[in-house]
Amino acid sequence: MMTDRKLGEFELIERFFAPLATGQGAAGLKDDAAAYTPQPGHDLVISKDMLASGVHFFPDDPPEAVAAKALRVNLSDIVSKGARPTGYVLGLGLGADMPENWVERFCAGLAADQERYDISLLGGDTISTGGKIVLSVTLFGEMPSDGIVRRTTAQAGDLIFFSGTLGDSSLGLQLRLKPELAEISGLSHEDLAYLKQRYLLPEPRTAGYSAVARFAAASMDVSDGLAADLGHMCRAAGLIADVTVESLPLSGAARRWLEADQNIWPWIVSGGDDYELLCAVRPRDRDAFLAAMRETGTHVTEIGRFGLQDDADPGVRFNKGGTVVAVEGPGGYRHV
Amino acid sequence: MMTDRKLGEFELIERFFAPLATGQGAAGLKDDAAAYTPQPGHDLVISKDMLASGVHFFPDDPPEAVAAKALRVNLSDIVSKGARPTGYVLGLGLGADMPENWVERFCAGLAADQERYDISLLGGDTISTGGKIVLSVTLFGEMPSDGIVRRTTAQAGDLIFFSGTLGDSSLGLQLRLKPELAEISGLSHEDLAYLKQRYLLPEPRTAGYSAVARFAAASMDVSDGLAADLGHMCRAAGLIADVTVESLPLSGAARRWLEADQNIWPWIVSGGDDYELLCAVRPRDRDAFLAAMRETGTHVTEIGRFGLQDDADPGVRFNKGGTVVAVEGPGGYRHV
Structure with missing residues (x-):
C-alpha cells in the first residue's frame, strides 16, 4: 500500500516523461506542480x-494509439470551443499486468502527437x-478572454455544420466487437481497415479552432453520437x-456498407466516437465560416437547421425524403 | 463498451456535480470544457x-474522506509552491461495485472541502x-507571475523548516494495515484514533501559502516521507x-509510541503521507518567515540546515546526540 505505490515512478519520469516536458513551466517534471503563464488577455479553456x-x-x-486517443479526445473538446491547444497534464494509472515496453511505446505516442499538435506535457502523476x-x-x-464558444447558445434559424465524415468510428468499433461483421458487410479490405483505423485514432479538427472562435454561434465536439450530442x-x-x-x-x-444494410443507420448517427465538430452558425456568417474553414483545410458540411420548438420535446428530427425517421436499432440510443 | 460507458453520467452531473460548479467558467458543467480567467499578472500553478x-x-x-483526501493531497502541492488554491477539475472513475450512495457521499465530501478551502469545481469527467x-x-x-517556489533552489546554509507534526499519518496507516499493533503499541484509544485520523484526512497547511511565497527559498510538500523528500x-x-x-x-x-518502541522510527521519518510543508529558508529570512507563518496560525519547526556536499552522495543525515543514525527498518525506504 505504501512502499510499492511509487515503485519506479522516478525512473519512469526521468527516462520517458521528462523529455516530453518541453515547456519552461514544467521544470523538467522535477517538482510537484507546474507553472503556467497564460498570454495576457487570454482565458484558459480546460478539458x-x-x-x-x-x-x-x-x-x-x-x-x-492509446496515447494518441487520450490526447485527441481532449484536443477535440478544446478546439470545439474555439481555443488553441497548448499543453496538458497526464494522470497515468498503470495496470497490474503491463507489457514490458508499454510505457515506452505510450510515451512515443505522446511525443508524436505533441509534435503534430504543438503541445507540451506540463506535469502529471503516475500510479499503479x-x-x-x-x-x-x-x-x-x-x-482571447470571454471568447469561449458554448454549446448552449444556438438560436432558431442557425445552420448546423458537421466536420469530416459521420459514423466511421462507430462502424469501426462494431467491426472490432463483432469480427463476423467484416464478411457480412461485404466491404473491401481497404474499407474495413479504414473504418477500424477511424475508431483507433480520432482525427480532431484542430486546424478549425479559429474558424469556430470567429464564426460559430455555438459549438461542441461529437463524442456520444450525432443524435445525442445535437440533442444536448x-x-x-x-x-x-x-x-x-x-x-x-x-x-x-x-x-457502401449502408447501401448494403440499412440496419447500420443507428450506428452511424448514434454510435459515437466521431470527434468531429458540430457548429451552429448564423445564416449571415455562413459564407465567412465556410471560407475560414476552407482556409485551414477543414471540411465541413451543412446538415440542417435549428428551429423553434413546436411540440413538447426539444430534440433532433432526422428528415429523409420529407419524412421524419427514427434513430433506433442495434447499438443505438433511443432518440427521435 | 459503447452504450454503457456514459450510463447515468448526465444524471450524476445534474444531481451531484453541477451544484459544486459554483464558478462562472464552469458553466454549470453543461459544456465539454471550462473557461478559466486568471488574474492579470498571475501565473497558474497546476498539480x-x-x-x-x-x-x-x-x-x-x-x-x-476519500473526496477530501483527493483534494487535500493536491492542495498540499499547490500551497507548497506558494500559490493560493482556486479550483479543480475532477476525473472520477467509478468502480464495478459501488455502494448505492457512494457518489452522493463523495460529493458531500467535495462540497465540505470546497467551502473549507474556498475552491470550486470547474469541470471533469465521470467514467466507469x-x-x-x-x-x-x-x-x-x-x-504573481514568476513567483513559484521550486523544490530545487535550496542553498548551503539554508535552514530547514517542517510544518505540523511528523509521521502521524504513517503510523496511522500501519495501525490500519496491522490492527494488532494497537495493543502492542500500548497507546490509549485517543492516541490510536488520532493517528488513524491523521492518515484518513490530510491537513494541508493552506494558510501558509503566502509565507512560503514571500520567504521560502525552496519548498515542497512531504508526501513520500521526510527522508525521501528532503533527499530529493x-x-x-x-x-x-x-x-x-x-x-x-x-x-x-x-x-509516546516511539518511547515504547524505538523500532517505529523508520515509519516516522520514511513512511510518507505527511502532507506537511518542507521549506528551505535563508538565515536572514528566518524571523520574517516564522512571523508570517505564525500570523496564519501555521506551526513550523526548524529541523536542520542544508550544507555543502562533503562526500560522494548528496543526501540527508539524521543526527542524534551528535551521531548520524540510519533510516532503515520496518516499512522504511533505504536512505542515509
Missing part, C-alpha cells in the same frame, strides 16, 4: 477526459491502479434541430 | 495527483473503470541536509 482499458480502448490496442490501465488527461487551450445542443437552448439525412457526410466505406 | 482504491485509500474508507475506483484531480492555484531537495541542489533528530516535531501520540 478533462478519462479513459479506461476495456472501456474506452481495447487492452491490446497499440500503446502509441492494481487493476486496469486508467488514463486522465487535463488539456489546456488559450483564447437543442435541449440547452430549447430548440429543435431538423437534420437532412441526405446531406449527412459519409465516407465511401460507410456509404 | 495533478491520482488515487486508486486499495492503493491510496482503503475501499471501505468513508466516501467523504469496470474495476476499481480511480480518482484524478487537477488542482489550480494562482500567484538535496539531490536537486547538490547539497546535504543535516537534520537534528531531537528537533523533529512529533505529536504526543507518536512520541
Whole structure:
C-alpha cells in the first residue's frame, strides 16, 4: 500500500516523461506542480477526459494509439470551443499486468502527437491502479478572454455544420466487437481497415479552432453520437434541430456498407466516437465560416437547421425524403 | 463498451456535480470544457495527483474522506509552491461495485472541502473503470507571475523548516494495515484514533501559502516521507541536509509510541503521507518567515540546515546526540 505505490515512478519520469516536458513551466517534471503563464488577455479553456482499458480502448490496442486517443479526445473538446491547444497534464494509472515496453511505446505516442499538435506535457502523476490501465488527461487551450464558444447558445434559424465524415468510428468499433461483421458487410479490405483505423485514432479538427472562435454561434465536439450530442445542443437552448439525412457526410466505406444494410443507420448517427465538430452558425456568417474553414483545410458540411420548438420535446428530427425517421436499432440510443 | 460507458453520467452531473460548479467558467458543467480567467499578472500553478482504491485509500474508507483526501493531497502541492488554491477539475472513475450512495457521499465530501478551502469545481469527467475506483484531480492555484517556489533552489546554509507534526499519518496507516499493533503499541484509544485520523484526512497547511511565497527559498510538500523528500531537495541542489533528530516535531501520540518502541522510527521519518510543508529558508529570512507563518496560525519547526556536499552522495543525515543514525527498518525506504 505504501512502499510499492511509487515503485519506479522516478525512473519512469526521468527516462520517458521528462523529455516530453518541453515547456519552461514544467521544470523538467522535477517538482510537484507546474507553472503556467497564460498570454495576457487570454482565458484558459480546460478539458478533462478519462479513459479506461476495456472501456474506452481495447487492452491490446497499440500503446502509441492509446496515447494518441487520450490526447485527441481532449484536443477535440478544446478546439470545439474555439481555443488553441497548448499543453496538458497526464494522470497515468498503470495496470497490474503491463507489457514490458508499454510505457515506452505510450510515451512515443505522446511525443508524436505533441509534435503534430504543438503541445507540451506540463506535469502529471503516475500510479499503479492494481487493476486496469486508467488514463486522465487535463488539456489546456488559450483564447482571447470571454471568447469561449458554448454549446448552449444556438438560436432558431442557425445552420448546423458537421466536420469530416459521420459514423466511421462507430462502424469501426462494431467491426472490432463483432469480427463476423467484416464478411457480412461485404466491404473491401481497404474499407474495413479504414473504418477500424477511424475508431483507433480520432482525427480532431484542430486546424478549425479559429474558424469556430470567429464564426460559430455555438459549438461542441461529437463524442456520444450525432443524435445525442445535437440533442444536448437543442435541449440547452430549447430548440429543435431538423437534420437532412441526405446531406449527412459519409465516407465511401460507410456509404457502401449502408447501401448494403440499412440496419447500420443507428450506428452511424448514434454510435459515437466521431470527434468531429458540430457548429451552429448564423445564416449571415455562413459564407465567412465556410471560407475560414476552407482556409485551414477543414471540411465541413451543412446538415440542417435549428428551429423553434413546436411540440413538447426539444430534440433532433432526422428528415429523409420529407419524412421524419427514427434513430433506433442495434447499438443505438433511443432518440427521435 | 459503447452504450454503457456514459450510463447515468448526465444524471450524476445534474444531481451531484453541477451544484459544486459554483464558478462562472464552469458553466454549470453543461459544456465539454471550462473557461478559466486568471488574474492579470498571475501565473497558474497546476498539480495533478491520482488515487486508486486499495492503493491510496482503503475501499471501505468513508466516501467523504476519500473526496477530501483527493483534494487535500493536491492542495498540499499547490500551497507548497506558494500559490493560493482556486479550483479543480475532477476525473472520477467509478468502480464495478459501488455502494448505492457512494457518489452522493463523495460529493458531500467535495462540497465540505470546497467551502473549507474556498475552491470550486470547474469541470471533469465521470467514467466507469469496470474495476476499481480511480480518482484524478487537477488542482489550480494562482500567484504573481514568476513567483513559484521550486523544490530545487535550496542553498548551503539554508535552514530547514517542517510544518505540523511528523509521521502521524504513517503510523496511522500501519495501525490500519496491522490492527494488532494497537495493543502492542500500548497507546490509549485517543492516541490510536488520532493517528488513524491523521492518515484518513490530510491537513494541508493552506494558510501558509503566502509565507512560503514571500520567504521560502525552496519548498515542497512531504508526501513520500521526510527522508525521501528532503533527499530529493538535496539531490536537486547538490547539497546535504543535516537534520537534528531531537528537533523533529512529533505529536504526543507518536512520541509516546516511539518511547515504547524505538523500532517505529523508520515509519516516522520514511513512511510518507505527511502532507506537511518542507521549506528551505535563508538565515536572514528566518524571523520574517516564522512571523508570517505564525500570523496564519501555521506551526513550523526548524529541523536542520542544508550544507555543502562533503562526500560522494548528496543526501540527508539524521543526527542524534551528535551521531548520524540510519533510516532503515520496518516499512522504511533505504536512505542515509
